[in-house]
Amino acid sequence: MVLKNCLQIEGLIMHVSKLVVKGYRSLANVEVCFNPGINVIVGKNNAGKSNIIRALNLILGERHPLYVRFGNRDFHNDGSNSADELIIAVRLDGSFEAEIPPGRRIKVLELDSSFTPSWDEDCIEILTDESLSVKNAYKYPSEVLKDIKNSTEKWIFLHTKRGDSTNNHGLIYKKNGDWCKIPLRNEIRDLLITTAYVPSYRDPEKMLKITEYSWYGKLIKQIYEKGLRVHEREIRKIQKQHSDKINEIFHEASEELRKRLGRAIFHHKISFKPGPYTKDDEHKSITLFVNDGLDTPYYDKGSGIQSALVIALFTYYCECFHKGSSLLLLEEPENYLHPQGRRALEGELLRFVKENGNGERQIILSTHSPEFLRSVNLTSLVRVHKKLGSTASEIHQIKNVDDDTRRKFRQIMMKKSAEMFFADGVILVEGGEEYIIPQLFDVFARETRWLDSFNVSAIRVDGKGFFKIYTNILSKFNIWWKILTDLDFIYSGIKDFSDFLSDEDILLIDKISSEVNTYVNEYIKDLSDENQKKREKRKRRKEKLQMIVSENQNVGELIDKLKEHGIFILKRGELEDYFTDEAKNLDRRKDRRALEIALRIGGLDEFDLNRWFVDIDEFKNLFEAVKSRIVNAVGGEYVD
Template identity: 30%
Template sequence: MYINKVQIRNFRSIKSMDLNFHEGKNVIVGKNNSGKSNIIKAIDLVIGEKYPTYLTFQKDDFHAEKDDTGNIQYADSFTVVVELKHGEVRASAFNEGELLKYTRNIVFYTFVDVPIINDSGDIDERYLYYDGREYPGISVNWKKADLISPLLYSADSISIFLHVQHNEDEFLNNYGIVIKKDNSYDFIYGVNKYLRDALITSVIIPAVRSPYSNLKINNYSWYSKMLKERWYSSDDTLRHELEELNHSVREKANEIFSPCINGITSQVCNTINATSVNFQLMTKHTNEMYRTASIYVDDCGFETTLDHKGTGTQSTVIISLFAHYCKMIHKSGSLLAIEEPECYLHPHARRSLSSSLDDFIHGDDRGKPDNQIILTTHSTEFLKNTPVENIQVVRKDPKTGESIIVGVPNEGDYKQYNQKLEKIINSKSSELFFADAVILVEGGEEYLLPLIADLEKESGYPENPLDKYNISVINVGGKSNFSVYIWLLTQLGIRYYVIADFDYLHGGKELLSLKSDDATLYLPSTESKVYDRSDLLNALSSKISTISSKLPQNCGSLKRSVSNSQSLDAKAFCDAIETACLTGEVGDDLKNIWEYLKQKHLKQKMSLSLLRSLGEDKFSDSLEDILDALFQQEHIYILRKGELEDYYTPAGLAILTGKGKEIKAIGIADAVYDNLFEEGNTIADYLDVTEYALVIKQTIDDCKNPT
């Protein structure tokens, strides 16, 4: 089985949170102190190694809020519900060995149409108070232990919940299992350890690693079970040989320590009525010898215990041991929850550990997930190979301090964008999941905007303001990709701004394809003020296309693009292709290519200044109003001059002659970082930064004053 959903109410920083999980790898990202650890801890309380009966709580485990007078009020209870579902292979859903240990009959309280969490978002009190009697809608049934297995296999879902109430320093725990089938909820009050272990086993690795905590040898830990199973499944002859060796070791130890023994025996025996004292290097009981096992790791010839190795080594060993346990012993639902696996690891080790986690998920078959992972991370490395719907972002409400969760639903436009979303996850663009705000650009601006932002220190901003306010600049790789990024950021609740070339308006398809919360644009300088967004942008695109079609052709760019020593004259080539397209002598594919080349190479680049030079002042004024509205209302800024290349100053062009678009941007950035500019010069001497600075300032102000 795997965790399908976790519902948390009033636990630490979490007032109310529902998390959806999937088979395989699930990733939770968020800034420090956002509440990620509280999510992992909540899961640990319910299905962790430590049985809830032995858990201790304190006041700070309950969600706190300030009342109207400013006093802190703690919730009087918290609830965690972990819902389990069958994976693809239902036949291997449970550990039958653990189920066989469950021998006592079970009393069920059967509810009809009574989910654990009710419509108001709280636990239904009928799951907390019971007296064994039947009430309307509630029946009491006894089932024999051998009927448990078929009941579990046929269930739609199985939920384990923990509800803790407190009154002053007293805490009352309620712990149970609810087996759902259709509209029937079979409630078992109290969860037998064997039953819980049959459903799912887990290991929780916190951010602060400790082999002692994760590899405890006791009666209930997975590690102890693994050692015990290996010990008793080994050959009897081997254990007998060890018993003889152990006896010899004890005798030799007594010889070595005999001076100490002789020196203290009489005093100790007279004082506490003991009969003898001796030193033992190993346990006397052969059947318990596995409990003394210690893990040693040889690191470049230095063999020491695991707790003396680095955190990265410890994590790798623990994960490998748990994977072995799941494969060879448990063989059913297994969860590995790990906080910040990147801690103390260099980049190559991070990638190696990420690959190990993927191996744990799939076992021997890469086609289907055998196990489940829930991890929290600050590293983009651990987002790779993760379906975007398996990634959730946790953040704190700046006003209340409450942790909230957002994710991407596997519905609507998700399927349309699926392949592009995979590319985002596996590229450096995945940084956006960790951002408070994102500026989307088409190309080389990604290298220049951080430098332009540093110029804003005169406006009272700190050094490196984009990093200070958690703002990412993401290169989307062309205007046709803006829509998928905007959709993703909208789903995640991350504010964004777009900086697009002027040709984003030309044709208008990309701009019109963007989903907007408002179907209108508000233009305060016009008489009507409110316009239908689609109609307005269609009219705008049509007008620009009409003006563009009347511009004279300029073959210079195309000539450089297609000519070589054997080519025809560029003008004749253009005329011949144009005639062939008009007369239908070529197919649609070639016509489409030709139209693309004409737009890219033959027409003068459209810009606001070009429109004014053509006498289109009235249209230009209206266009500027529309562009301002797009920026203020939809956070889309259209570059007035055209594209990035049109913003280089003569000094900038002088040092970048002959280079490609993106290489020019990198060249300017490198020159700034390497202090290659003339003394006293900044990036503003080589690039007109005015419009870019406007977008940066607006983004920073939004982050400083979130709504």
């Protein structure tokens, strides 16, 4: 977007760093951390993603919290009892540079020295009972704003009880060790952070409603008033010509009405006029049109266009007229967009957060689409989950990561593995198993899309070195996992999982490595060609490992032990060692061969698999383990 004739705004970025919610819908008691830039919330339908976005909008959105009304459905219900009160609190971090115009003085309450923003009963009692305050004072807005700028911690809160006609709300800040509370005035809140909200159900007339307090209303008014200073004389002339024409058109009707009403209301003049032409409201008659081959109002366009339009307008407003920090809340931005459109919109979001020269703006969005995870940081990803039978949402996120994890996570997202964050369980594989496992499991279960029906994904990691990083991330997001890997895992990958290996296991693994290395070196010591040496090394390593498995009972026991921890090893070697000759001849390339086999086994009976596989036991063992995990997850008996 090219911005011309914009005001130059200098300021630093304020952002939402934490959200605490108690008693609101599925958010019985949650705490969510956010970062500057893009934050993405994922989870299944009805997990509570939208409730997080809505809670933020309730306290930071265009509508002041004083005027928000809550019904019975807004209070958390666990199935037998409902919450009697709800709390929404947002912590703001960062700094800002902004001035506030003169206004009436603000009542500042100094809270009891024992106060902490713990958001428990004691905290709420102090915030809602002014008699518990230490002292109060009245300060001018500029003084209050200066105190807020210099504060070390800031919260905006909203509290209400079931049946209350008003809400308790305010802003608290910590200065010189003391906590102070002020009423939440719009002008102060908007200087701290301005919020735009795009819900999953698009109501264009509400999203872009021109009012005194909406960001869109402010944008249109400021653009109009800026232009009016230059063109007012010409506009007034055109308005008068328009009014004269309207009078001419309605003259006959006006005269007839005057005659008919004259006996009742004397001889008052009647006229029809365009408008309003009142200076304060002229901008409210402006409607945005979009010409995509048909020049019609924006609200007649598709929801995808409307979403992109809101983002573009909010970006323009932030660049040109808004002096504070900016927050964009989006529910399911992928709605109504084709895949390329989703990726293009993700690009627009990236530009939005980065276009401000003083730091990243903030976006918090919920989604079912992997496209919006491609650029997110691991610490900015939030997974929302509900346990079976529970009405309460649980929050899972990673707050601290090392540089290596951060780098590998970026690689994971580039490999299109983002689907795993939407799953309840994941089967991690090395290569062509990603095609074959879903089809094999359909055969074993005698169902279609069996893994999908239980929200389980087969994800390719492309190398044993990535298994541990995947499992660490999945575990922290409370997503269960299984691994299917080649035999050489016990040579080159197993030590990454040393947390459940005994000292004896480590000694055995070291012995295996030593034997394999000795065996391999005998075959490659006289080779000079590096490519030939590499091929021979891989061949002889697998050969020696197969010999060790067949001869050493302890190795077999170790492989069985790994199954208990979710790691399944292909004892024959690798996936290709389980194919029949007919299967191997389908294609020379491994991936294409696996894909061809996957296509052929779809819809087969289990006894027909012997045409393509010499052995299916390892795959069947994995299937049984996954089925058992699913049974535990759904809390009942699996029906075959």
